Amino acid sequence: MVLLVLGILVLLILILKRKQKTAKKSEGNAKKRNWLLIGCLSIVIPMVIFTVFSPIFSLMDMWGLFAHASRTEIEQAVHRSYQDYGLTGQFELEKYEKNYTSVGGFIIHGTYSENIAGKTYQVKTRFKYYTRFSKSETYGKTDAEVDYKNGKKIYDVFPELAYLGIEVSPGTSEFLKTLDSSIKDPKLPDLKYQGIDFEFNNQSDNIYLYNEILEENQSKGQALQGMYPMDAQYLFQKEIFIPTFEFQYFVPKEKRDLLYDDYLKELEALMKEFFANQPLPRGLYAVKIAKYKEDKLVSDSGVYYVRIENRQVVKLLQKLE
Known part of the structure; x- marks a missing residue:
């Protein structure tokens, strides 16, 4: 579009210049041509400017530069x-x-x-x-x-409130304390246990059970529009409430250059060693890994999942499935 408008502009200028050189007309006609040229330019130049800058203005609008709100x-x-x-x-x-x-x-x-x-x-x-x-x-x-x-759903839009509803529900704190106190830290040299938290799994195949509780709570006018109270132990059994064990992993020097697949194998071996014979109920747990090289934190976003049965890790998952 820009090239087309520029082409028209150049063509008009060339035609007018050629006519000026070859035509032998009166001074009045010359003035008319000049006015014609000025008129054409007054139309074409704004078109060119608009065409050139319109995408820029659109981008500025798209990226919020013109945003305004009180x-x-x-x-x-x-x-x-x-x-x-x-x-x-x-x-x-x-x-x-x-x-x-x-x-x-x-x-x-x-x-x-x-x-x-x-x-x-x-x-x-x-x-x-x-x-x-x-x-x-x-x-x-x-x-x-x-x-x-x-x-x-309300819990998809306000996950922080769904989390709060479970966190402050009767029995949640006690359930987490029971899990935490049951851990016998094997004192592995490279893996340090830090404590326990939980996450709300709104992607669970059993989320319909949460919805049933939610609707019942809403009918009773419960707090957080029905997201309180919730039974953490029941939701744990349905893989909606996932206890999260937090660790610091100090990567040994000889293992700092491991490829990711090899790192996962190493991590799985560590998890199996840590959770071996721990008196934890059967279920799905999360493990949050803060990765260190010497004393320097290099990553704190590693969250994996472990399935535990008969006091053993039976599977390490990179994500929920």
Whole structure:
């Protein structure tokens, strides 16, 4: 398109110049030609500028450079998001910043608080807020509002609240303490046990059982729109609640250059050695590995899964399946 417009412009200039050289007309005609040239240029040049800069402006819009929203607008959008899902707690806006990605808009940071069984709990949360005019289905909405229109479940949209609902439920802390206290640390030289946490597996094939509890809780008007209370031991049996053992792995010098497949074999051997004969119930567990070289942390994002049966690791998984 740019080349076509430029070509037309060049052609017009050449034609007019040629006519100026060969034509022997009056001064009045020359002035007319000059005015014609000026008129053509006044039309073509803006077209060229628009054609050249239009993609740039589109990119600037796409990457959120023109995004604008007031604090009141942001707070109202977040309020609608919670209201859509029936959440009745309070939200405190901490900050919102431009989202320089292909969706444009803003990233919203804040704290959600709700009274659960007589005590107020708080959890950090974030939203995306869309401001691109060209996307009418998302314009002026948060990602949670869009998810609601698309029928997403509350625990998929607010996983931090689903986690909180399980964390503060009666029996969860005791169950984790029981698992933690049952661990007999074999004191492996390269693997240091740090403690226990858990994760909420909303991808479980048994998530329909969680939904059944959720609906029953909602009918009773329970906190967190039914995501409280939850029975951690029951959810563990259904592989929805996954206890997470945290480790520090100090990679020996002779094993620092292992290829990934060899590293996995090494890790599996370590896990089997650590969990051998531990009095843990049969089930699926996560192991979070913080990887060190000497005293320097090189990776803290390694999460793997182990299936334990008869006090033995029967399988190491790179991801949930």
